Amino acid sequence: xxxERRLEVLRAIVQDYVGTEEPVGxxxxxxxxxxxxxxxxxxxxxxxxxxxxxxxxxxTSAGRIPTDxxxxxFVDKLxxxxxxxxxxxxxxxxxxxxxxxxxxxxxxxxxxxxxxTRQVAVVQYPSLTRSTVRHVELLALAPARLMLVLIxxxxxxxxxxxxxxxxxxxxxxxxxxxxLNSRIVGRRxxxxxxxxxxxxxxxxxxxxxxxxTVLSVLLETLVEETExxxxxxxxxxxxxxxxxxxxxxxxxxxxLEEHVVMLKLLGEAKDSGMTVRIGHENAHEGLTSTSVVTxxxxxxxxxxxxxxxxGPTRMDYPGTMGAVRAVARYVGQILAES
Amino acid sequence: xxxERRLEVLRAIVQDYVGTEEPVGxxxxxxxxxxxxxxxxxxxxxxxxxxxxxxxxxxTSAGRIPTDxxxxxFVDKLxxxxxxxxxxxxxxxxxxxxxxxxxxxxxxxxxxxxxxTRQVAVVQYPSLTRSTVRHVELLALAPARLMLVLIxxxxxxxxxxxxxxxxxxxxxxxxxxxxLNSRIVGRRxxxxxxxxxxxxxxxxxxxxxxxxTVLSVLLETLVEETExxxxxxxxxxxxxxxxxxxxxxxxxxxxLEEHVVMLKLLGEAKDSGMTVRIGHENAHEGLTSTSVVTxxxxxxxxxxxxxxxxGPTRMDYPGTMGAVRAVARYVGQILAES
DNA sequence: TCTGGCACTCGGCCCACGTGAGTGCCAGGA
DNA sequence: TCCTGGCACTCACGTGGGCCGAGTGCCAGA
Numbered sequence: 001x002x003x004e005r006r007l008e009v010l011r012a013i014v015q016d017y018v019g020t021e022e023p024v025g026x027x028x029x030x031x032x033x034x035x036x037x038x039x040x041x042x043x044x045x046x047x048x049x050x051x052x053x054x055x056x057x058x059x060t061s062a063g064r065i066p067t068d069x070x071x072x073x074f075v076d077k078l079x080x081x082x083x084x085x086x087x088x089x090x091x092x093x094x095x096x097x098x099x100x101x102x103x104x105x106x107x108x109x110x111x112x113x114x115x116x117t118r119q120v121a122v123v124q125y126p127s128l129t130r131s132t133v134r135h136v137e138l139l140a141l142a143p144a145r146l147m148l149v150l151i152x153x154x155x156x157x158x159x160x161x162x163x164x165x166x167x168x169x170x171x172x173x174x175x176x177x178x179x180l181n182s183r184i185v186g187r188r189x190x191x192x193x194x195x196x197x198x199x200x201x202x203x204x205x206x207x208x209x210x211x212x213t214v215l216s217v218l219l220e221t222l223v224e225e226t227e228x229x230x231x232x233x234x235x236x237x238x239x240x241x242x243x244x245x246x247x248x249x250x251x252x253x254x255x256l257e258e259h260v261v262m263l264k265l266l267g268e269a270k271d272s273g274m275t276v277r278i279g280h281e282n283a284h285e286g287l288t289s290t291s292v293v294t295x296x297x298x299x300x301x302x303x304x305x306x307x308x309x310x311g312p313t314r315m316d317y318p319g320t321m322g323a324v325r326a327v328a329r330y331v332g333q334i335l336a337e338s
Numbered sequence: 339x340x341x342e343r344r345l346e347v348l349r350a351i352v353q354d355y356v357g358t359e360e361p362v363g364x365x366x367x368x369x370x371x372x373x374x375x376x377x378x379x380x381x382x383x384x385x386x387x388x389x390x391x392x393x394x395x396x397x398t399s400a401g402r403i404p405t406d407x408x409x410x411x412f413v414d415k416l417x418x419x420x421x422x423x424x425x426x427x428x429x430x431x432x433x434x435x436x437x438x439x440x441x442x443x444x445x446x447x448x449x450x451x452x453x454x455t456r457q458v459a460v461v462q463y464p465s466l467t468r469s470t471v472r473h474v475e476l477l478a479l480a481p482a483r484l485m486l487v488l489i490x491x492x493x494x495x496x497x498x499x500x501x502x503x504x505x506x507x508x509x510x511x512x513x514x515x516x517x518l519n520s521r522i523v524g525r526r527x528x529x530x531x532x533x534x535x536x537x538x539x540x541x542x543x544x545x546x547x548x549x550x551t552v553l554s555v556l557l558e559t560l561v562e563e564t565e566x567x568x569x570x571x572x573x574x575x576x577x578x579x580x581x582x583x584x585x586x587x588x589x590x591x592x593x594l595e596e597h598v599v600m601l602k603l604l605g606e607a608k609d610s611g612m613t614v615r616i617g618h619e620n621a622h623e624g625l626t627s628t629s630v631v632t633x634x635x636x637x638x639x640x641x642x643x644x645x646x647x648x649g650p651t652r653m654d655y656p657g658t659m660g661a662v663r664a665v666a667r668y669v670g671q672i673l674a675e676s
Numbered sequence: 677t678c679t680g681g682c683a684c685t686c687g688g689c690c691c692a693c694g695t696g697a698g699t700g701c702c703a704g705g706a
Numbered sequence: 707t708c709c710t711g712g713c714a715c716t717c718a719c720g721t722g723g724g725c726c727g728a729g730t731g732c733c734a735g736a
Contacts, residue, residue, distance in 0.1 A: 025698050038710055043699070061698055061717040101497075137487065139473055147473065149487055151497065157487070159439070159495045235573060236591035253574035363729050376679055381730070399686040399729055678736085685730075691723090699716075706709080 002052070008035060009045045010054055011078045014066050018314055023063030068279035068313060071291070075276050075317050082318035084326045088116070092330050099334065102126070102156055106231050109307065109331050114234025116323040119311035120256060122294075124266055125229040126154035126304040126335065133184045133192065138177045138214065143167040148217055152189075154304065154335060162217050164210045172207045176214065189222050228263055228305070232256050241312050251286030256310070261286075266306045269294040274321055279313045289313060293320050297328035299335035307331070346373060347383045348392055349416045352404050356652055361401030406617035406651060409629070413614050413655050420656035422664045426454070430668050437672065440464070440494055444569050447645065447669050452572025454661040457649035458594060460632075462604055463567040464492035464642040464673065471522045471530065476515045476552065481505040486555055490527075492642060492673055500555050502548045510545045514552065527560050566601055566643070570594050579650050589624030594648070599624075604644045607632040612659055617651045627651060631658050635666035637673035645669070 002010075012033045016024040026039040026046060035042065046064055049055045054070035057063070066074065084092075095112055099105040106123050113121035137149040146162040179202075183195050196218070200211045235256065238249050255261050261284050268283070269275035274295045280288045291313045296303025307328055309320060350371045354362040364377040364384060373380065384402055387393045392408035395401070404412065422430075433450055437443040444461050451459035475487040484500040517540075521533045534556070538549045573594065576587050593599050599622055606621070607613035612633045618626045629651045634641025645666055647658060 023698090027698075039698095040710055040712090041708085044709085047700080057699085059716090059718060061696090061715090063698065135477055135479060135485065137475055137477055139475055139489075141473060147489065149475065149489075149495065151485065157495055157497050159489065233595060236588055236595060239588040239591065250574055250577040253577065257571060257574060361729090365729075377729095378680065378731095379678055382678085385731080395730090397685090397687060399684090399727090401729065680735090681733090683730105683732090685728105687726105687728095689724105689726085691725105693721085695718105695720085697716105697718095699714100701714090702712090704710085704712105706707100 002048075005035070005037070006045045006049060007073075007078060008033075009042055010049055010066070010070060011074060013046075013049075013055060013064055014070065014074045014078070017065050018316055021314065023058055023065050025063035028063070066314075068281065071278045071313055071317070072281075075278065079318045079321075081274075081325060082322040084116075084322055089326060089330075092116075092327060096330050096334050102154060105331065105334055107233075109327060110231045110233035113307065113309060113323065113327050114237060116327065117309045117311065117320050118234075118240065119237050119309040119315065119320065120232065120234045120252075121307070121309050122256075122262055122266070123231050123307040123331075124263070124305040125231070126152070126156065126298075127228050130188070130190075130298075130302065130304045131156070132186055132188050135185060136177070136180045136218070138173055138180070140168065140170065140173055146173075146214065148214065148221070150218070150221060154299065158221055160217050160221055162214055164213055166206065166210060168207065168210045172203070172210075176203070176207075176211060180218075192222060193219055230259055230262060230266070232259075232262070234309075237311075248289055252290060252310070255284055255286035265292060266294055266308070269296075269306060269308075271296050271303050274325060275308075276317065276321070291315055291317075293317075293324050295324050295328045297332045297335075299332055304335070343373070343375070344383045344387060345411075345416060346371075347380055348387055348404070348408060349412060351384075351387075351393060351402060352408065352412045352416070355403050356654055359652065361396055361403050363401035366401070404652075406619065409616045409651055409655070410619075413616070417656045417659075419612075419663060420660040422454075422660055427664060427668075430454075430664060434668050434672050440492060443669065443672055445571075447665060448569045448571035451645065451647060451661065451665050452575060454665065455647045455649065455658050456572075456578065457575050457647040457653065457658065458570065458572045458590075459645070459647050460594075460600055460604070461569050461645040461669075462601070462643040463569070464490070464494065464636075465566050468526070468528075468636075468640065468642045469494070470524055470526050473523060474515070474518045474556070476511055476518070478506070478508065478511055484511075484552065486552065486559070488556070488559060492637065496559050498555050498559055500552055502551055504544070504548060506545065506548045510541070510548075514541070514545075514549060518556075530560060531557055568597055568600060568604070570597075570600070572647075575649075586627055590628060590648070593622055593624035603630060604632055604646070607634075607644060607646075609634050609641050612663060613646075614655065614659070629653055629655075631655075631662050633662050633666045635670045635673075637670055642673070 012029050013024050016029065016032060026042040029042055030039050046055065050064065053067060054073060055064040056067050058065060092112060096108055099108050106125055109123045110121045131152045131154050134153045135151040139147045141147050144164045144167050146164060146168065148160045148162055150158045179199065184192050187195060196215050199215060200208045203211050235253065238252060241248055265282065265284065274293065277292045279291060282288060282290065282292060290310050292308060292310050294306050294308030296306050298304040308324055311320065350367050351362050354367065354370060364380040367380055368377050384393065388402065391405060392411060393402040394405050396403060430450060434446055437446050444463055447461045448459045469490045469492050472491045473489040477485045479485050482502045482505050484502060484506065486498045486500055488496045517537065522530050525533060534553050537553060538546045541549050573591065576590060579586055603622065612631065615630045617629060620626060620628065620630060628648050630646060630648050632644050632646030634644050636642040646662055649658065
């Protein structure tokens with residue numbers, strides 16, 4: 001087991017390395033921190049920490065840098081979450097309050113998060129599966145052509161074109177619309193399939209085929225759109241990644257563009273509470289030299305989506321976690337209000 | 339005036355430099371191209387081209403590289419547009435044909451363009467101002483709360499919440515919906531204000547306020563949403579920019595994230611035909627070391643939006659222009675079909 | 677007007693060297 | 707048992723000199 005002081009040494013190493021981006025040596029450590037012991041003692045501690053795999057030496061004659069395992073310990077045991085200052089909080093609120101619609105909310109959140117953390121921000125749109133139906137609309141664009149519009153409680157709108165084999169009367173249409181709405185408005189998307197299951201049976205023989213088609217498109221929309229959307233911003237911050245970054249930045253940019261990859265990443269994170277994945281803990285190859293901090297956000301108690309940042313493993317974890325948590329909180333508030 | 343052979347030398351320089359990314363010397367030129375003259379002659383030509391500002395030397399003892407002015411001449415006079423191969427065309431069509439909705443079309447187009455050109459792709463969503471109304475829907479979410487949904491011929495959907503001072507009857511609502519649709523469906527957005535101007539007068543005194551509110555929100559939507567949207571992809575290709583790219587890539591990423599900047603850029607391009615802006619021809623500072631190739635696309639004869647790529651000034655202009663033009667054409671077809 | 681020849685330039689590469697931060701180890705002291 | 711100061715060692719990095727070669731400009735001759 002590591003002694004108290006050795007943990008303190010690790011904390012100091014992480015803090016200094018995050019600040020300077022340079023391997024930190026025993027002498028510099030004792031100068032910058034009140035450890036109460038001499039460099040030689042620190043050296044012994046460092047040797048122990050290295051044996052345990054928490055820190056490593058880039059070259060024999062250089063200082064130490066934390067390993068992924070070291071950061072992990074730091075995050076789990078040594079670092080708190082740094083709360084934002086009052087002006088920062090106020091700025092967040094002001095900035096987000098100006099949003100006019102869902103796209104705007106998400107867009108502003110991405111910018112905000114990227115600016116606050118100086119890293120790449122990722123914000124997932126409120127998920128359809130976890131949200132509820134606000135309204136369903138059916139429009140006849142042509143006698144045998146319908147449009148289905150689905151509006152969620154988070155303000156998201158999905159539309160689908162439907163080609164029917166047979167024309168669908170205006171009265172049948174109104175009927176279907178009314179019944180659909182009465183059944184599913186206010187209900188969760190996940191519950192919809194069950195709720196509409198027996199709907200075709202209550203229609204005239206002639207209309208059943210069309211009603212079934214509409215329902216299947218509706219259900220399809222629910223399933224398809226469960227493939228979530230997200231917005232990414234602050235990629236310019238990648239240029240502050242490190243010195244060697246041509247090699248580093250490339251796979252990261254590629255991963256960020258593959259929204260599927262990012263969604264999987266978010267999916268792997270806890271639904272509630274903050275998740276920090278450090279370096280090789282990230283399954284995706286391109287992200288093994290990054291850390292990902294994510295947290296769920298939602299309009300109520302429950303998270304409807306996640307947001308977070310992607311940055312170098314050498315990041316200011318307490319600060320980043322503080323910013324991510326604060327932003328998620330305010331976004332939740334905004335969503336609840338709208 | 340530049341002689342035929344000197345133009346040929348310039349062409350050769352551009353081609354070689356684009357291929358190798360290295361300053362090209364007189365000897366290498368004569369070896370790789372059948373110019374029919376000796377290196378010494380080429381040297382004289384190069385000196386002339388340098389005097390005129392078409393090429394430059396990075397260092398005294400190095401070969402020449404084209405200047406922005408050189409690329410300009412190359413694009414205007416020396417380069418054609420390289421048509422895509424049949425398999426490439428087929429691949430484009432297959433890829434785009436799979437799209438299910440507008441977002442998907444734009445998303446696929448961005449990917450396609452980025453992959454084909456190995457550069458950053460920018461695709462503008464079909465603009466509202468130039469498109470026409472397919473349908474307007476009014477929904478009562480609550481007695482005094484309406485939702486306006488606007489559907490364009492390009493498949494775009496905009497929705498707005500409307501709070502009314504007084505409740506609005508179901509019959510009045512149906513009436514307004516019907517009248518609105520009969521007046522503006524199929525019309526261009528730009529014409530809408532005129533077409534609905536006198537609508538409130540034909541309603542009962544009680545409803546006029548609400549009708550006016552709805553109309554003003556409708557018009558507002560038209561105006562606000564004229565602020566166009568765009569999608570960007572292929573930023574990972576920036577890493578192939580050049581050797582010195584930490585400095586180069588940063589401002590480019592920043593510019594790309596500022597959609598306003600990119601929209602302005604697209605706005606400055608010609609509405610029809612292809613526009614190539616080379617290096618310092620781009621007004622935005624961050625893009626002075628890039629070239630931007632754009633072209634309008636649309637479902638009919640007229641362009642409804644633009645798309646293009648951003649790459650290093652040292653790019654394969656004929657190939658890029660060919661790809662951009664081909665993609666624009668196919669996207670236009672897809673939009674026309676849907 | 678083109679060509680071959682020639683002297684010149686200069687960036688890139690290699691190597692050698694000195695410097696200094698940092699280390700590991702050890703013996704002595706609390 | 708743990709901490710400390712001392713000491714020899716390692717090695718990345720920066721500097722400076724020297725060589726190399728691609729590329730140039732110029733010039734005289736065809």
